[in-house]
Amino acid sequence: MSELIVELRDATVMQETQAVLQGVSFALEKSDFAYLVGRTGSGKSSLLKTLYADLPLLVGTGTVAGFALPRLPVGKVPYLRRRLGIVFQDFQLLPDRTVAENLLFVLNATGWRGKARKQQRIADVLGRVGLSSAANRMPHRLSGGEQQRVVIARALLNEPTLLLADEPTGNLDPEVADSIMQLFTEINYAGTAILMATHNFQVIEKYPHRVLTCQDGALLDSARN
Numbered sequence: 001m002s003e004l005i006v007e008l009r010d011a012t013v014m015q016e017t018q019a020v021l022q023g024v025s026f027a028l029e030k031s032d033f034a035y036l037v038g039r040t041g042s043g044k045s046s047l048l049k050t051l052y053a054d055l056p057l058l059v060g061t062g063t064v065a066g067f068a069l070p071r072l073p074v075g076k077v078p079y080l081r082r083r084l085g086i087v088f089q090d091f092q093l094l095p096d097r098t099v100a101e102n103l104l105f106v107l108n109a110t111g112w113r114g115k116a117r118k119q120q121r122i123a124d125v126l127g128r129v130g131l132s133s134a135a136n137r138m139p140h141r142l143s144g145g146e147q148q149r150v151v152i153a154r155a156l157l158n159e160p161t162l163l164l165a166d167e168p169t170g171n172l173d174p175e176v177a178d179s180i181m182q183l184f185t186e187i188n189y190a191g192t193a194i195l196m197a198t199h200n201f202q203v204i205e206k207y208p209h210r211v212l213t214c215q216d217g218a219l220l221d222s223a224r225n
């Protein structure tokens with residue numbers, strides 16, 4: 001049986017009082033991989049923010065990782081976020097802490113107990129992104145691609161059912177972007193659904209997946225064409 005990770009029906013994505021997207025209906029199942037494309041200002045980030053409850057869903061229905069979005073109580077938001085991996089410009093690494101301390105910060109904030117367990121989890125996710133040797137380094141001593149891999153490692157800490165990524169290959173050279181995409185492919189293969197906003201059509205061509213397009217205030221779905 002299919003397992004729905006995201007389902008929006010007739011949803012309106014709002015920024016303050018402005019409707020950015022209307023009539024948004026789509027679903028993602030476990031292990032789906034979809035791109036989110038569209039011009040600057042077309043609503044990609046706003047849609048992702050709605051999915052992680054940074055913007056409220058006021059019109060339409062929606063569930064994400066088992067949480068109903070309309071009228072989601074503020075107290076429930078951290079529980080929703082624990083089920084998600086978020087790779088977003090708004091969630092930078094803390095510059096005054098090492099890589100391991102950055103990861104520990106998230107584990108502590110999401111209720112992990114036990115020093116050994118936490119250390120093991122940090123080692124696991126850093127190994128997964130190929131950065132085992134970077135645990136004690138400061139973020140600014142890493143390359144842009146390495147920093148992005150740490151952000152992805154951080155997003156994996158709580159074994160998310162859904163990874164939301166906004167321009168994860170932005171500002172990276174093509175080879176580094178490629179290594180990020182290979183990492184995403186592995187993460188997706190291991191059972192995490194991925195929704196990735198991007199302007200990078202070379203990446204989309206090389207790693208073809210379903211495409212959701214924000215256009216003229218609506219969301220078009222390549223799976224429905």
Ligand SMILES: Nc1ncnc2c1ncn2[C@@H]1O[C@H](COP(=O)(O)OP(=O)(O)OP(=O)(O)O)[C@@H](O)[C@H]1O
Pocket residue numbers: 015016020038039040041042043044045046047214
């Ligand atoms: N914090 C905000 N407050 C009010 N309006 C906003 C805010 N952020 C974005 N908007 C508006 O919402 C609309 C959609 O913006 P959004 O950032 O979702 O687009 P985008 O497709 O992600 O763009 P980009 O490709 O440049 O990241 C735009 O008209 C934008 O001006």
